[in-house]
Each structure stands twice: as structure tokens, then as C-alpha cells.
Amino acid sequence: MNTQEFLRSDHPIAPAMREQVMAHLLAIEAEHNVTILFACESGSRGWGFASPDSDYDVRFIYVNRLPWYLTVAPGRDVIELPISGDLDVNGWDLRKALGLMRESNPTLLEWLRSPIVYREEAETMERFRALAERVFSNAKGWHHYASMAKKNSREHLQGDVVRTKKYLYVLRPLLAARWIRHLPGVPPMRFAELAQHTLDASADAALIQEINALLAVKMRAGEAATGPRWPGIHAFIEAELARNAAEPVQALPAAGQAPLDAMLFDTVLRFDTAKQKEGPC
Template identity: 85%
Template structure:
């Protein structure tokens, strides 16, 4: 599959005349709880050539390939990605923490990663995750019979919100690390055991497999959602965003052979 992904990335660069700076696995494979039939969700960040950024009418800033089998590939232009970074977009930040990386250009992505940490807003990140958990709980966990993965789609943002509350900063992407560092081995022992049991079954079952409610997990979710409702986090100061413009400028020139001849990306 990695060879297929790399071939698709090279084809995208040739067809769209772009340079892919970063590509990773998102979704359940990146979170670490994929089912045997889970899709491969490949996400990437790319940079266009200089003329693309100098037109009056902005161009499309997303590249999407038709889903083929279990392979789903799409990516964002660097300017779009930096705009989302300015808003502390958690999806983008999770990409940077994916354990499965297909492509990474060292110098620009080193700066990109550092800026993502620097401009992260704890309040925006917390609000995103707490709202996502509340929405997923309301939409997917109200029946007596629920899909295994829907519990994880509530637990993961809930624990990410707890992470930001307790140690302001970008939470890890992998669910196991997130749970290990936000739950307490003694106080939450029964909950941890139930989550581990859920994970074991989910990773052996199909994506659509269901089960009756898991009472311990359900009770934890309700209590955590209630806490989020009455105790929102307080916003911490965030530095200015001027360095994002500098990264865009430098990377476009670096990756456009006609704009700066002799400098390879």
C-alpha cells in the first residue's frame, strides 16, 4: 500500500505541477484503532508554483482524488494550511502528529511544525474537541445498540479536550498515548479496562459492527461532557501570525525552480 500511495503522490505532483511537502495517514489508522477493513486516509500539504499565488481570482486550494477501493487521498495547498494553522485547526495539527508519514520535506516542514506549536490557541483547540465530542455523542450514542467506532469518535475528542485543559498544548494523535496520559491508572482502572476491551473487539471487527452500550464508558462520557459544559477553559495569549507569511513566501520561492533557479525543494 505504501508503494501505491507514493506512486499516487508522484502522479499528483506531475499532473498539478505542485510539490508535496508532507503526506501522512489520517483517520483510524493514524489514531491507532483501525479495523481490518478500514480505509487508508492519505492527507497531504503541497505548494504551488509562484504564478498560482499571483492571480486576481484565487485558484482551487484543494486536490482530491476519487476514492479508489480502500484508498482515499486528498490534500491542501500550503496557503490554505497556514490559514488553518492560524485558526488552530485540530485536523491539520493531527496530521503533523500522525505515526504514519509517507513524505516530508525537512526544512519547510520543520518550520511548519514549530509554528504550529507556537501559534496554537488552547481555547480554540479545546472548543473544537469538546464540541465534536458533544455532537458525536448526541448523533451516534443514543441508541441501545451502537457501532464500536462511534464510542472512539467521542472518547478521542473528549480526551483531547481534557489534555488541553490539563496541559495547554497540542494533544497527541494516537489514541493509546492520549488515553495513557489523560487517564489515571488507579482512579480510572475500571474505565481503562473497558476501553481496552472495546479497542480489542473493534480492531477485530468490521467498520459497521455494533454492540450494546458499554456502561462504564457511557457514564464517563456523560460526566466529562457535563464538566465541559460548566467549566470551559480560559484562553491563553497567542503570539502574532506574521511568521506564517514568511514561511509561505520562503517555501514558494524555494519550491519554484523558475522563481529561484538552482534551489531544490
């Protein structure tokens, strides 16, 4: 069974919007004198269950010129554009991204597995992704997702009427935590792929059917749509939260910081040299 047959999934990006995103990325490089190494879609479009009025959440990783890294007072390590309509664009400097990789930051790791990539420096990102797998801490990743699911459930799923999308904001981290428990690597970003590898098509057939029905509502309704509880999904969430509380995962060995430092050093020098050869803009 392929992923599309298992759960609904859609990643809509109109050609005109893609062109708009690419223009924003070029403008950022020119204004800030940086090189964007990677840019992707995050949020519900990357997860595969966007509503008609979902934002476009563009996230990127960039490298500064060498002098930026050689000051006593560190510079601002994020670039954020004002939200324009439904376009939300921001990114992280490479050093910040590598520091977050060291902590197995799930947001960064999801970016790397986004099904919607706007730009990518292939050589750098191949090394970056391999390094992310190498230094990933299963315990840190599991704790993040388990805690997120618990928090979102407590805050959003306790009433008789709930916002439809909030079920997915609990299900997705629960399934990511389940992935790490059984497959101690970085979980995929796509919700359909995550479900396919953590739910059983036979044993969980009723649950899968209910999740598909929920996805159908989410993908045709607005972000603020509400409805009554989904009993099968709710029961699964309660059981999975209880298991996480009773059986936390055990930490596996992870690599140290030296490979991260080496990548920062090599990448900054490589792109600084390339900028110098290009000459002034």
C-alpha cells in the first residue's frame, strides 16, 4: 500500500506562489549579503493537510560572510520578513541551525524532510542531512514530541467541541514519538508517511478510516473550523499519552560536537571564497 492510499495527503503550491517565494529569497540574499543554502515549506502544507486558507510558511538556512562570524559581539542569527498576506518567510543562520541540530531540534529536522523544497545547495545539504542523522538523540526527539502531544491535548482537546486541526496537532507528535520508540531515527515530516510506518493497516483500520475522515474535513474547511469529538481518535490519543507517561524511551549513544564544528568551518570558508570571487554586488 503506498502512502497516498493509506492516508489523505496534499501539498498545494501554485506556480505563481512558488515564483513569489523565489523572488523573496533572491531579495533576502541581496539585502543581507548571505547565501541561502536551503529553503522549504514548513507547517501544514509540508505535513500534507493544509486548509484552503493555510499560510505559506517558508523556512530557510543561510550562511553569512566570514567577517560576520569573527566579531566579539555575536550578530543577529535570524532573518524574518514581515508577514505579507498569507506568506510567512524566515530563516536561521548556519551556526544557529547547527546548534539546534546538536540539540536534535525537531523543527529543524522537519525542515530537512519537507516534501516542498524551494531551493537547495545540493552538496552542502547532503552533508547537513547525513550529519543530522548522525547526531540525532532519540531521547531528546522523543521527549519533545511526547511533551508537545501532551500539552496540545491538555490545552485543546478537553471540550466537547474542538477545533478540527488541533486533533492533528496531537496526532502528529504522538506518531513521531511512536516512530522514535520503534525506529530510533529522525521521523519523516509528512503526516501520511509517518502514519503508514507507525499504524497497522489491519489492526488500526478503524482508526485510519476516522483519521482520513478528519483529514477530509481539515483540508476542505478553514483553519478555525470546529466540531464534536472524534471518539476513535480520542481513545487512541488517551491510550498513547498513557503509554508515553509509563514507558519513556531509553537514550542511545549520539555523536559529539566535532563534526558540527567541522561543517560550520568548511561551509563558511567555501561560500565566503565564492562570494569574494564574484566581487562586489
